[in-house]
Amino acid sequence: xxxxxxxxxxxxxxxxxxxxxxxxxxxxxxxxxxxxxxxxxxxxxxxxxxxxxxxxxxxxxxxxxxxxxxxxxxxxxxxxxxx
Amino acid sequence: xxxxxxxxxxxxxxxxxxxxxxxxxxxxxxxxxxxxxxxxxxxxxxxxxxxxxxxxxxxxxxxxxxxxxxxxxxxxxxxxxxxxxxxxxxxxxxxxxxxxxxxxxxxxxxxxxxxxxxxxxxxxxxxxxxxxxxxxxxxxxxxxxxxxxxxxxxxxxxxxxxxxxxxxxxxxxxxxxxxxxxxxxxxxxxxxxxxxxxxxxxxxxxxxxxxxxxxxxxxxxxxxxxxxxxxxxxxxxxxxxxxxxxxxxxxxxxxxxxxxxxxxxxxxxxxxxxxxxxxxxxxxxxxxxxxxxxxxxxxxxxxxxxxxxxxxxxxxxxxxxxxxxxxxxxxxxxxxxxxxxxxxxxxxxxxxxxxxxxxxxxxxxxxxxxxxxxxxxxxxxxxxxxxxxxxxxxxxxxxxxxxxxxxxxxxxxxxxxxxxxxxxxxxxxxxxxxxxxxxxxxxxxxxxxxxxxxxxxxxxxxxxxxxxxxxxxxxxxxxxxxxxxxxxxxxxxxxxxxxxxxxxxxxxxxxxxxxxxxxxxxxxxxxxxxxxxxxxxxxxxxxxxxxxxxxxxxxxxxxxxxxxx
Numbered sequence: 002x003x004x005x006x007x008x009x010x011x012x013x014x015x016x017x018x019x020x021x022x023x024x025x026x027x028x029x030x031x032x033x034x035x036x037x038x039x040x041x042x043x044x045x046x047x048x049x050x051x052x053x054x055x056x057x058x059x060x061x062x063x064x065x066x067x068x069x070x071x072x073x074x075x076x077x078x079x080x081x082x083x084x
Numbered sequence: 085x086x087x088x089x090x091x092x093x094x095x096x097x098x099x100x101x102x103x104x105x106x107x108x109x110x111x112x113x114x115x116x117x118x119x120x121x122x123x124x125x126x127x128x129x130x131x132x133x134x135x136x137x138x139x140x141x142x143x144x145x146x147x148x149x150x151x152x153x154x155x156x157x158x159x160x161x162x163x164x165x166x167x168x169x170x171x172x173x174x175x176x177x178x179x180x181x182x183x184x185x186x187x188x189x190x191x192x193x194x195x196x197x198x199x200x201x202x203x204x205x206x207x208x209x210x211x212x213x214x215x216x217x218x219x220x221x222x223x224x225x226x227x228x229x230x231x232x233x234x235x236x237x238x239x240x241x242x243x244x245x246x247x248x249x250x251x252x253x254x255x256x257x258x259x260x261x262x263x264x265x266x267x268x269x270x271x272x273x274x275x276x277x278x279x280x281x282x283x284x285x286x287x288x289x290x291x292x293x294x295x296x297x298x299x300x301x302x303x304x305x306x307x308x309x310x311x312x313x314x315x316x317x318x319x320x321x322x323x324x325x326x327x328x329x330x331x332x333x334x335x336x337x338x339x340x341x342x343x344x345x346x347x348x349x350x351x352x353x354x355x356x357x358x359x360x361x362x363x364x365x366x367x368x369x370x371x372x373x374x375x376x377x378x379x380x381x382x383x384x385x386x387x388x389x390x391x392x393x394x395x396x397x398x399x400x401x402x403x404x405x406x407x408x409x410x411x412x413x414x415x416x417x418x419x420x421x422x423x424x425x426x427x428x429x430x431x432x433x434x435x436x437x438x439x440x441x442x443x444x445x446x447x448x449x450x451x452x453x454x455x456x457x458x459x460x461x462x463x464x465x466x467x468x469x470x471x472x473x474x475x476x477x478x479x480x481x482x483x484x485x486x487x488x489x490x491x492x493x494x495x496x497x498x499x500x501x502x503x504x505x506x507x508x509x510x511x512x513x514x515x516x517x518x519x520x521x522x523x524x525x526x527x528x529x530x531x532x533x534x535x536x537x538x539x540x541x542x543x544x545x546x547x548x549x550x551x552x553x554x555x556x557x558x559x560x561x562x563x564x565x566x567x568x569x570x571x572x573x574x575x576x577x578x579x580x581x582x583x584x585x586x587x588x589x590x591x592x593x594x595x596x597x598x599x600x601x602x603x604x605x606x607x608x609x610x611x612x613x614x615x616x617x618x619x620x621x622x623x624x625x626x627x628x629x630x631x632x633x634x635x636x637x638x639x640x641x642x643x644x645x646x647x648x649x
C-alpha cells in the first residue's frame with residue numbers, strides 16, 4: 002500500500018502540481034481542499050488506468066467516492082484484485 | 085419589439101411539440117423538453133413567484149445546479165416580471181463560509197427579494213440572507229404543482245426596454261457588477277449574431293457551458309431557445325470529468341455549433357482517451373467557436389490535429405469576441421471561411437504598440453482574428469486621451485451598439501465610468517486590421533482563467549490574511565500557460581520568515597486559502613524576502629511591474645504581452 006501511495010503522491014506532485022518536492026500524505030484531503038482541481042481529476046483517472054489497469058469512472062471523480070490517497074488506494078487495490 | 089416571455093408563448097402555441105432542449109445528465113436518460121413543456125413549467129414558476137408576492141422588476145437569485153429546474157425557474161422568474169440572476173452553485177473545494185460571504189456581498193448591492201434553491205442548500209442560503217433584502221427562500225422540492233390554465237402573469241406585456249436578467253462575473257469585485265440587460269438588448273444581439281453565424285433551421289447547438297456566464301447563457305442557452313434552434317445541454321460538472329461527453333453529444337445529435345473557451349481546445353485534445361473516441365463522427369460540426377479568453381492558434385492546431393481523424397472539418401474552427409456588456413458577441417470570424425491570421429512583428433507590438441505585418445518566423449507572432457464587428461456594433465480603438473487610432477495601432481477597444489447593457493445594476497457610478505461619449509470602454513487592448521479585430525491584452529488588471537474573470541485584488545485580499553505573509557505585501561497576476569491554453573494565476577508574497585521548511589508551509593497555506601476562497605486553483609505561490617515587490621510612486625503594489633520582475637527573475641519567457649504602462 003505504501004508503494005501505491007508513493008506512486009500516486011509522486012504523480013500528483015510532479016505532473017499535476019508541478020512541484021516534485023511536495024509529498025501528499027495518504028490522509029490529506031485532495032478534492033475538498035482544492036489541491037486537485039476538477040480539471041485535473043481526468044488526469045488522475047487516466048493515469049490510474051494506464052498505470053494499474055483500473056478504471057475510475059468519471060461519475061466517481063468526486064469527494065464522495067474518495068477524498069484522499071488512502072481511500073483512492075483502497076479502490077485501486079480492490080479493483081486490481083477483482084480483475 | 086417583443087419580450088422574451090411573449091416569444092416563448094408564441095412558439096409554445098405555434099409549435100408546441102418542437103424540441104427546445106435535450107438535457108443530458110450522467111447516468112440518466114436524456115430528457116427532451118418541448119416548447120410546450122418549457123412554457124408550462126416556466127408558467128408554474130411564474131405563478132408560484134407571483135403568489136409569493138414577488139413583483140415586477142424585483143431580483144430573484146437562482147442557486148441551482150445545471151438541471152431542468154434551473155431552466156424553468158429562470159424563465160419562470162421572467163414570466164413573473166421579475167429579474168432572474170443565476171449564481172454558481174457551491175463547488176466541492178469552496179469553503180461554505182466564503183461562499184456565504186460572497187453571496188452576502190452580492191445581496192448588498194443587488195437587493196434581491198427571493199432565492200430559489202434546493203432543500204439541501206436551504207440552511208446555507210438562510211445564513212447568507214439574514215438581515216438582507218431577501219423576503220422569500222423557495223425550495224424547489226417543496227413547490228406546489230399548479231394547473232396550467234392560461235393565466236395572466238405580470239411578465240407578459242412588459243416594456244421591451246425593461247430589464248430581463250442580470251449577469252455577474254465571479255469574485256467579490258465581479259459580484260459588485262451585475263450587468264443588467266433588457267429584453268430589447270437581448271433580442272437585438274440575437275438578431276445580429278444570428279446573421280453573423282448564419283444560424284438556420286438545420287442547426288443543432290451543443291453546450292456544456294455554465295449558465296451564469298455570458299457565453300453559456302446567451303450562445304449556449306437563450307439564443308437557441310428563442311430562435312427555435314434545438315439545444316443539447318449538459319452540465320459543466322459532468323463535462324470537466326469526461327470531456328468526451330461533448331463530442332458524443334455532437335455525434336449523437338448531429339450538432340452543428342458549439343462554443344468553447346480557448347483552454348477547452350487543449351483540454352479536449354489532451355485528455356480524451358482514444359478508446360473513448362471510437363466510432364465518433366464530428367463531420368456535422370460547421371463551427372467550433374473560440375470565445376471568452378485569449379485565442380491561440382496553437383490551441384486550434386492541437387484540436388484540429390486530434391479530431392481531424394474523427395471527421396472534424398478544418399474550416400469549422402471559428403472565433404468570437406464577446407462580453408456580457410454587449411449581451412454577448414461583438415465580432416465573429418471563421419464562419420464558412422478560415423479564421424484570419426495576422427503575423428506581426430513581435431517587437432513592434434511590445435515596444436511601439438503597432439501591429440506591423442512580418443512573415444512567420446522567430447521575430448513575429450501569430451495573432452488570431454476575432455473577425456468583423458456584428459452589423460449592429462461599431463468598434464473603435466482609442467488612445468489614452470480618448471482619440472481614435474488608425475488601423476494597426478494598439479489601443480483600448482471601445483464599442484457602441486443597440487444592444488448594450490442598461491446599467492451595472494444599482495451602480496450608477498460604475499455605469500457612468502464605463503462610457504466615454506456614448507462609447508463603452510472595454511478595458512481590452514487591441515487593434516483593427518482590414519476591419520477585423522485583434523485582441524492583444526488588457527488595460528485592467530484582470531486575469532482570465534479558463535474563461536472566468538478573476539480580479540487580482542480578490543486573490544491578494546485572501547493571501548494577505550495568511551499568517552506569515554507580510555501585511556500588504558502581496559501581488560497576484562496571470563501568466564499564460566501554453567500547455568493548458570489559458571492563464572495561470574501566480575501569487576508573489578513577501579515574508580520575514582527565513583526557515584525553508586516554514587516557508588514551504590506558508591506557500592502551501594496560501595494555495596489552500598486561495599483554493600477554498602476563490603474560483604481558481606492556485607499552484608504558484610512564490611515567497612520572497614522583504615522589499616522584493618515594486619511599488620508605484622503612490623505607494624501601491626504595481627502588478628504589471630512585479631509581473632515583469634517575476635518573469636525576469638524566474639527566467640520565464642512570456643509568449644505575448646503588451647505592456648499597459
